Amino acid sequence: MFRNAMRLPFKLLGIPISLDTSFLIVLPLFAFLIGLQLPTYLRLLGITPEPGMLQGSTPYLLGLLAALGLFASVLVHELGHAVAARAFGVQTREITLWLLGGVAQLTDIPRARGAEAVIAVVGPLTSLALAGVSAVLRGLVPDVAAGQFLLGYLALVNLSLALFNLLPALPLDGGRVLRSLLALRRPYLEATRTAAGVSRLIAFAMGIFGLYAFNLFLVLIALFVYMAASTETEQASLSQALEGLRxxxxxxxxxxxxxxxxxxxxxxxxxxxxxxxxxxxxxxxxxxxxxxxxxxxxxxxxxxxxxxxxxxxxxxxxxxxxxxxxxxxxxxxxxxxxxxxxxxxxxxxxxxxxxxxxxxxxxxxxxxxxxxx
Missing domain, CATH: 3.10.580.10 (CBS-domain)
Structure with a gap:
């Protein structure tokens, strides 16, 4: 899937971690955008900036730390999926961080009834737990504006990750939960096609809203969801066609x-x-x-x-x-x-x-x- 990914020289929970080249582009971009919008984040989180906090390179340094925290949160989210998949006997080949977040590449689709829903929902639950921990730590650490911002940002971004991933659109976690629930009463391929149809409608609505709000990132996500829904259908068709063949x-x-x-x-x-x-x-x-x-x-x-x-x-x-x-x-x-x-x-x-x-x-x-x- 990611042919230009660079594998890191370590593993987490025995799982290789890779960085796609798009990640290396988007990380400094996110750092710049977060630093540029630092005054807005401080108002949103109710933080009074300290002297010099909004001057020189400081906003962009804080933006870089926040962007690294964002992708670290995405990585932990994907590790949550991997741990849940391991409980069902499915291994994770690799976790890759890229332009639109992270992808845990499982070696197989879990076939036990409802297993895909359990594995999928663990990701948002992990993000909710990270949001809670960040919020609690923010209340415990000294009242230093930089630390308050970083912990507040992590709480906010993890809550957003959890809620966004619960949208019932493939390949998001909510879409996988939807497909798994549909597959309890229907053939897997039919469940995938239905979930893919819902995904395309959501992607279309997301794209229209992104264009209306001049949010290019949301438009990119909408395009990704739309194309990924078709890919999921193709994969399900292939899986059924080749089932039982060695x-x-x-x-x-x-x-x-x-x-x-x-x-x-x-x-x-x-x-x-x-x-x-x-x-x-x-x-x-x-x-x-x-x-x-x-x-x-x-x-x-x-x-x-x-x-x-x-x-x-x-x-x-x-x-x-x-x-x-x-x-x-x-x-x-x-x-x-x-x-x-x-x-x-x-x-x-x-x-x-x-x-x-x-x-x-x-x-x-x-x-x-x-x-x-």
Whole structure:
């Protein structure tokens, strides 16, 4: 999802944390805007500014601290989701902070009845708890204007995060709660489509209000919600179409590999003759990487293929077909090497997945007992 994200050198609760490049742009922007609006925030919070607080670089330094507090709050919000998901046996692959907040990328959608609603609602509850803690601390700390502002801002922003995320629009938490409740009585795909329809209406209303109020950020959120609602429907359709299929069912068993001693020109000739667009690179029986036609763009024909070889992306034969499709999308790879007990047992291409997907989707449109014509 976030191909330009920078992974931080530490984990929280065992979960990798990444910063999308858009975060690095929006952080100083938020710091500037908060610093610019500092007098308004002080009036709203009932704080009398101290001498020099509104002069020079001080407002923008406070704005930076407040912006960092905002994104730290978003991170804790996403960690709340991750902890709740772990209770249902679903792991979190990564948490990414970006332009519009944070995203916890779960390894799977929890299938237990009502589980998605529980996981979703924990996020706003976490933000409400942070708002409460910030408000209590504000009453306990010394009456220093800067400290009062930062704690007051965190209380206000966490309350806003909780309320905003409870809107019944996918992919917000309220939308996931709505879908989970609908799925108690309807098929999951139908519940997703209904929730997506509600999401588009809310996004449209949000966008109109954002244009009326000249709030560009709200318009961006509206566009994100509208597009994400469609993505959720597509994901649900894919999940249903590929349900029950494993990598083992779709992989190609007869794998053609190439040695690392080949030159780019020799590999291109081989691709032309064998009509293959990618190969695992095998050295002494060990898979050392993958090479595809895309990797050879602009390469010197005399250069060894190891100079253009991509890293090895492997998957287990018992992994789900949907997981394989997600891995390909995240890594921007068109094929995965299937490994079992350290040995290559097959290869899975995006074409294999798309072919299975087409067959399943056609099968869903054919009525039982009909000719399918």
């Amino acid at each position: 990598v083992r069912d779709l992989m190609t068993l007869e794998v053609r590999s190439v040695p690392p001693t080949l030159s780019v020109g020799e590999l291109l000739q081989r691709m032309f003759l064998e009509r293959h667009m990618g190969y695992p690179v095998v050295e002494e029986g060990r898979v050392v990487g993958l090479i595809s036609l895309e990797d050879l763009q602009g390469a010197d024909p005399a250069a060894p293929i190891t100079e253009r070889m991509g890293k090895l992306e492997a998957i287990a034969p018992e992994a789900s077909a949907l997981e394989a499709l997600k891995r390909m999308a995240e890594c921007n790879f068109s094929r995965l090497v299937v490994m079992e007990n350290g040995r290559m047992v097959g290869i899975l291409s995006k074409t294999d997945l798309l072919r299975a997907l087409q067959v399943r989707l056609v099968g869903q449109t054919v009525r039982p007992g009909g000719s399918g014509a």
